[in-house]
Amino acid sequence: MKNILVPVGLSENSINNSLLQYAVDLAKELGGTVYAVEVFKELPRSGSLPSVNETLKEISTSSIEEKLSALDKKGVEVIPLPLEGELLEAIPQFNLEHAIDLIVLGSESSDLNNPYFLGETSGSLVKKTEIPVLIIPSQHKFTPIKTVLMAVKSGVVKKKNALTPIKEILTTFGAELKLLQVKTADFLPEDSEFQKELGEIVSTYKSSENATLFQGVLEHLNETHPDLICVFRRKRGFFSKLWEENTVLKKDFESRLPLLVLRGAD
The missing domain is CATH 3.40.50.620 (HUPs)
Incomplete structure (x- = not known):
């Protein structure tokens, strides 16, 4: 980058x-x-x-x-x-x-x-x-990134080079990537498949069942203690609904940690 x-x-x-x-x-x-x-x-x-x-x-x-x-x-x-x-x-x-x-x-x-x-x-x-x-986040000061919590619903990443930013961050800081797969009501069998490129950079994996991706992140923040949260913006799912309007309300989503938003699918 x-x-x-x-x-x-x-x-x-x-x-x-x-x-x-x-x-x-x-x-x-x-x-x-x-x-x-x-x-x-x-x-x-x-x-x-x-x-x-x-x-x-x-x-x-x-x-x-x-x-x-x-x-x-x-x-x-x-x-x-x-x-x-x-x-x-x-x-x-x-x-x-x-x-x-x-x-x-x-x-x-x-x-x-x-x-x-x-x-x-x-x-x-x-x-x-x-x-x-x-x-x-407002007034947040930079600290070295040691742990990244990546929250996904699907392990399929179709967008070419979508993982490049997070791979560079992991390499630069010697950080570990903790993958949280949140299974919501619209979870599909094919969502269980993980792209090889994604699997190669994951340090730990955990799954949970929650109504939304956001709820899954909140549930595991204290356990993970990440320095950075990473999500994909896809056409299907919570984040596509989140950005249907241009503004984002705190009641719908808020992060007190840096949030990296990647393009996950065409």
Whole structure:
């Protein structure tokens, strides 16, 4: 994961720089580069104001650089990246040209009065992007990843290279992967089959029966003590239902640990 992209200003977590600092700390371990992104909207072209849009880009760049000035970059290359247009369109376009390996997003504030785990734009990115997404809880500080809890309903992973991010994390940190298979009411016989590539990186396996994947994760958190939770976003099952709406409510899902969301199936 050499290219890590962080949208600036989507949550309190990113506004106060804790998200960027987490991304920098992670990039240092992975040997990656961080792109700090902020979007700006170009004005219609005007013959009398030919430099207005270039000025808007410069203002956006300055805004990002101001945020970066407070970071401890630890030798990591952090690039201010002003992108034109809407974030949901600008990131895929940039990805085509620069091959982004990971998007790092912040969850909404842990304030009890805020009902959302992910806001409109963050939730839309998780729902629509082809890029793996790492969601960092508010004010969470980076620590080395030693244990990963991967929660699945099916052991079948059809998406090519879907496991690449988690394999790189396991290798970089010397971490172990504890696999939890949650059997829900719609569990199918073929879900018991495990792709060889997945089986090769698993340290321990356990299954449980729960109404949802989320309930299974909650039931086993204290037993596992993970540093990272990993899930797949598939077309079938709990996470597909979770992101039917762009926002994600805390009552439906909330993680106090970093959450890595991988694409599991086409």
